[in-house]
Structure formats: structure tokens, C-alpha cells
Amino acid sequence: MLSRILLITSMLLGVCDLASAESLNLTLRKQVPLEPGSKNFHVLADEETWNGDQTALIVCDVWDTHNCKNAAFRVAELVPVLNRVVKEARRRGVTIIHAPSNCMPFYEDHPARNRAQNVPVADNYPEDITQWCYQIPSEEQGVYPIDQSNGGCDDDPEEHAAWQASLRPLLEEEKWPWRRQHSAIEIDPERDYITDQGDEVWNILEANGLSNVIMTGVHTNMCVLGRPFGLRRLSTAGKDVVLMRDQTDTMYDPRSAPFVSHFTGTDLIVDHIERFVCPTILSTQLIGGEEFRFADDTRPTLAMLIAEDEYETATTLPKFAIDTLGQDYRVLKVFATPSDRNQVPGIAFVAEADALLVSARRRVLPEKDLKVVRDFVAAGKPVIGIRTASHAFSLRKETPPEGFADWKEFDAEVFGGNYTNHYGNQLKSMITIADVEHPVLDGIPRTPFQQGWSLYKTSPLNSKATVLMTGAVEGEDPEPVAWTFQRADGGRSFYTSLGHVDDFQNPTFQQLLKNGIDWTLEGQ
CATH class of the missing domain: 3.40.50.850 (Isochorismatase-like)
Known part of the structure; x- marks a missing residue:
């Protein structure tokens, strides 16, 4: 009782x-x-009381x-x-x-x-x-x-x-x-x-x-x-x-x-x-305050914006995130919607990252979503680009639909690049490592290797870019294929026009990309 x-x-x-x-x-x-x-997932947020x-x-x-x-x-x-x-x-x-x-x-x-x-x-x-x-x-x-x-x-x-x-x-x-x-x-x-x-x-x-x-x-x-x-x-x-x-x-x-x-x-x-x-x-x-993290958890957060259909990076990048980055990085993956190429649910989470890796091709985004990327860059945060990132937010001759925005100058402003086109897919290019000492080249053999797919036309670069690798097809002048760039906003960028699914099978490319990510964050 x-x-x-x-x-x-x-x-x-x-x-x-x-x-x-x-x-x-x-x-x-x-x-x-x-x-x-699908084996890939959108990261979404619901507000509830x-x-x-x-x-x-x-x-x-x-x-x-x-x-x-x-x-x-x-x-x-x-x-x-x-x-x-x-x-x-x-x-x-x-x-x-x-x-x-x-x-x-x-x-x-x-x-x-x-x-x-x-x-x-x-x-x-x-x-x-x-x-x-x-x-x-x-x-x-x-x-x-x-x-x-x-x-x-x-x-x-x-x-x-x-x-x-x-x-x-x-x-x-x-x-x-x-x-x-x-x-x-x-x-x-x-x-x-x-x-x-x-x-x-x-x-x-x-x-x-x-x-x-x-x-x-x-x-x-x-x-x-x-x-x-x-x-x-x-x-x-x-x-x-x-x-x-x-x-x-x-x-x-x-x-x-x-x-x-x-x-x-x-x-x-x-x-x-x-x-x-x-x-x-x-x-x-x-x-309130900051998210709790254990003192030994010093991993930077890398956001991967994956929005291209041509080079299978929706498969290769998640695997790379585990196999190569899993010890040193916390990785957030943000994907475009397969049925609507210009929608990237969860892109707002990019703002929480320390660095951004872009693998996107000719997407225009809702204005508020592209603003997330613009604000990230303007804050001087590190940006990494592979392959089609040079024309990530640029349509060819079309204009964006109402309410959507493009960023034609993304390549020039963020990577110091100058993408205009590419050589034929049937032309196999050989990649040569530049005769320079740079942290991005640490641990990379100096022997030439074959590129996985077509060579991009990227020259001339901004004078502040440091070329690390070039590629050449027979009868044509070499083109830069990997470089670093110190942006006007103070942030570091690394870009490579490599990134085909076959490139991800090459340990040299994997080391290059890991080194490039590491280097962009060194100044933070």
C-alpha cells in the first residue's frame, strides 16, 4: 500500500x-x-517540435x-x-x-x-x-x-x-x-x-x-x-x-x-x-554550443557533391571515401536526384563541412542551393574538383529555368581553369608529372601513365595556378591535367581533369586525389 x-x-x-x-x-x-x-542515399532533415x-x-x-x-x-x-x-x-x-x-x-x-x-x-x-x-x-x-x-x-x-x-x-x-x-x-x-x-x-x-x-x-x-x-x-x-x-x-x-x-x-x-x-x-x-566530438577525433569533414552521370563517381567516390579517406576524414556525400538532374537534396549540409569536393556536370541549381556553394567558396574554404567539376554549374548554350541559377565562371574563379572542350575519347593520352616539388606529388611515382579517358582542353590557366601534371595526345600540345590554385578569396583549390572510373583503379590517381584534399586543408 x-x-x-x-x-x-x-x-x-x-x-x-x-x-x-x-x-x-x-x-x-x-x-x-x-x-x-539505390545503394546511395540522400541526407535529409525534418524540423519537428x-x-x-x-x-x-x-x-x-x-x-x-x-x-x-x-x-x-x-x-x-x-x-x-x-x-x-x-x-x-x-x-x-x-x-x-x-x-x-x-x-x-x-x-x-x-x-x-x-x-x-x-x-x-x-x-x-x-x-x-x-x-x-x-x-x-x-x-x-x-x-x-x-x-x-x-x-x-x-x-x-x-x-x-x-x-x-x-x-x-x-x-x-x-x-x-x-x-x-x-x-x-x-x-x-x-x-x-x-x-x-x-x-x-x-x-x-x-x-x-x-x-x-x-x-x-x-x-x-x-x-x-x-x-x-x-x-x-x-x-x-x-x-x-x-x-x-x-x-x-x-x-x-x-x-x-x-x-x-x-x-x-x-x-x-x-x-x-x-x-x-x-x-x-x-x-x-x-x-546549444558545438557538436560534441571526442578529443582524438580530429578528422576534418569533407563534403562530396556528386551530380554527374558520365563517369560513375556515384560509385567510385563512396568507395574512395571508405578505402582511402576512412582513416583521416569524416565524409558527407550529397547526391543529385536521378529523376531530376538539377535537384541536390541535402545540399544545405555542405555548409557544415571543412572542405568540398565537387564532381558535377552541367547542373543548374535552385538559387538558394547554389548560394550554399557560393557562400562556401566565399568563406575561403578548400575546394577540390575532379573531371567535370570544371563545368559543374554551366549549361552549354541554354539559360537556367526560372528560379534556378548557373555559375559559368566557377572554373575560372574557383580552380583558375579554362575548360573549353576535350579531345576525342578514342585518343588515349599519357600523363606526365611536372618537374616540381609539391606536397600534392608526395609519394607519387614520376613515371608517365595512361589517362582513363579523354584529355580535357584546359589551357591557358590562371597565372597563379601551379601545374602538377600534364597530358598529351599525339600531334597536340600538352594540356594541364592537375594543378593547385590560391583563390582571390584566400582559399585553396585543387583540380584534376582525371576522374574516369578507370582512373580510380590507378593507385597513382588515388594518391594524387588524397594528397590534393590534404593540401587544400593544410592552410586551415
Whole structure:
């Protein structure tokens, strides 16, 4: 009887709190296929307003320690910001559910634990609400992006052995070392809930009329996705669920496929979630400031604008992003719509990038969308262009439709180029490396090689361009095929007229493009 009275009192206090509940203005990021069956996705954003009193924030498995040293240290780095998120969400009337699995004995007498146990039992449990969920039907459309079969710990062997030795007293008592939620996350004994059970979480959601759920915590590719109260289970049960993508981490070891950095591994899991499970948001939408990034995550963000049909860069560039850039860059890919060549959904995200790689051919964009590119360039940010980027936003003799804009001077202003045409496709050109010392040429053999496709007519270049490679066909003067350019706005640009699908099979071209991207960012 006493527990029932305490529960009713708690719920009455909650009603009082609802009077001060605030709205949450959220930007939900999701990814949708370019067209049915496509392996590429548009990155889109929906603006939504959620009522705080209809929203739960779940803190998933943010334990006080972990078997993996690096995982434990990253959690310690994350929790001060996560605690700010929890406090602000609570202030706005959001219900906070602390879910440190396997730690309920520590909270046996905690009011927030008792509150969770005493919530009325729901009469509409989703199927398997008490069971882990390893995949939902929508995920069958994709390929899981990382290999986590080794457990995902990214410790080196020596530090892992030393860490395990330090945990031995804890592991002698239990098969896991964690005992509680990390102490840096404050638990309000008067309002919050503590549970690690899917049915208890569901009871809390239903008893409080909570249709929206924000998931935070670790680890995204394991507990956050798979727990009975995780993203998969709640999204298929009909709740509006989002992942707070900068308040999470993964268990991923860069020594496993696809052999990218730990943080790129997290990005790949976030991509998977946005495509097949639920949207994501950022902590900044609650607490302001800058997106949280781990101190070791120093990767610049490279946006790839891919809008051409001739050279298959919608296939080659995403692969290049993983194979060649996956250790050093965070890559955002923005694609044109196949059914409407002048629409590039998600182009607004380019503004968030540190550098822009353009692979586009004769597209005119809605004026506000082309302005995103113009503003990026005007800010002096690095720009990289391959192949058709020299005529990315220029029609031949046509004028743009009403409401659309071109940029005929893009080649001259951004790359210092002078594209006029190309030699016949049947004429195979040989590429020669210029006799200059330049960082873009580091590691590149000085032996000539054959170009994958036709030679562009690009001369004469702006006098401020530095030519790094030239190409020639029999009987014609050489043409520049790769150069750097210091723009009038102060930004660095790198351009190469290479970029055919066959060029991407050439390690020399891959090194050239990677070096060119690196060089443009050196001045930032």
C-alpha cells in the first residue's frame, strides 16, 4: 500500500511538472535512397517540435567502467556533456530513464528504481519486449557496415592486458566489471526512473503518455540498437525514436573491416541507423554550443557533391571515401536526384563541412542551393574538383529555368581553369608529372601513365595556378591535367581533369586525389 501511495504522489508531482514543460525544437536527420534499390542515399532533415511532457530520454548502459580501456575512457570524456543534456531535458519536462544494464543491485533501494518497479503494468506489450533485438526487417535492405565479431575493443594488446589486470578484483565477483551508471550523470530521486528491463521501460512510457524517445549512451552498434528498450525494439513498437548521434560511441576496432578509424566506424553505424532504423539529432538542439566530438577525433569533414552521370563517381567516390579517406576524414556525400538532374537534396549540409569536393556536370541549381556553394567558396574554404567539376554549374548554350541559377565562371574563379572542350575519347593520352616539388606529388611515382579517358582542353590557366601534371595526345600540345590554385578569396583549390572510373583503379590517381584534399586543408 505504501508503495502505491508513493507512486500516486510521484505521478501527481509529475502533473505539476507538466505545467512547466517546454517544447523541443528538433532537426531530425534521416537518409533515404536516391531511388528504389539505390545503394546511395540522400541526407535529409525534418524540423519537428516535440512536447517535453510527451518525451523520454533513455541513458543506455553508461557504466562506471568497461572491459575495454579505450571504451571506458571515451565514456568518461562523454559524460560531462551527457549530464548537461540530461539536466536540460529534465528541466524541459522530459522523463529521464537511466538504464545501466546489469546494475540493478546497486540501485536496489533507490527511489528512482522503486518508481520504475511500481509503475502500473501496461496492457499492450510489444512482442518480445523483454528480448534483445538483433535486426529488424528494414535492415535487410542494407549491409551491416562494420565487423564487430571480435567484440570491437580497440585497445592495443599490451594496454588491454594491463587494464584487465586492474579489473581483476571486480571480475572475480561478476563476469562484468561495471556496477553502476557513471557517477557523473546525476539522477533525480524525485522524478527519474532506473531500470534495465524492456517491459519496465514500456510501462513507464505508457503510464506517462510518452510517445517520443531520445536514445543516448553506449554502445550504438550493440546495446543502444539491440537492448529490449533499444532503438530497434522501440521504433518497431510504434514510438517516435531518435538517436542523439553525438552522445554515443561504438565498439569498433579499426583492425577489423572496413579498416577505417574508430570514429568513422561510429559514423558508418549512424548512417545505418538513419537509413534503416530511425532519425538522429544532436545534443546542440537541447544545450546549444558545438557538436560534441571526442578529443582524438580530429578528422576534418569533407563534403562530396556528386551530380554527374558520365563517369560513375556515384560509385567510385563512396568507395574512395571508405578505402582511402576512412582513416583521416569524416565524409558527407550529397547526391543529385536521378529523376531530376538539377535537384541536390541535402545540399544545405555542405555548409557544415571543412572542405568540398565537387564532381558535377552541367547542373543548374535552385538559387538558394547554389548560394550554399557560393557562400562556401566565399568563406575561403578548400575546394577540390575532379573531371567535370570544371563545368559543374554551366549549361552549354541554354539559360537556367526560372528560379534556378548557373555559375559559368566557377572554373575560372574557383580552380583558375579554362575548360573549353576535350579531345576525342578514342585518343588515349599519357600523363606526365611536372618537374616540381609539391606536397600534392608526395609519394607519387614520376613515371608517365595512361589517362582513363579523354584529355580535357584546359589551357591557358590562371597565372597563379601551379601545374602538377600534364597530358598529351599525339600531334597536340600538352594540356594541364592537375594543378593547385590560391583563390582571390584566400582559399585553396585543387583540380584534376582525371576522374574516369578507370582512373580510380590507378593507385597513382588515388594518391594524387588524397594528397590534393590534404593540401587544400593544410592552410586551415
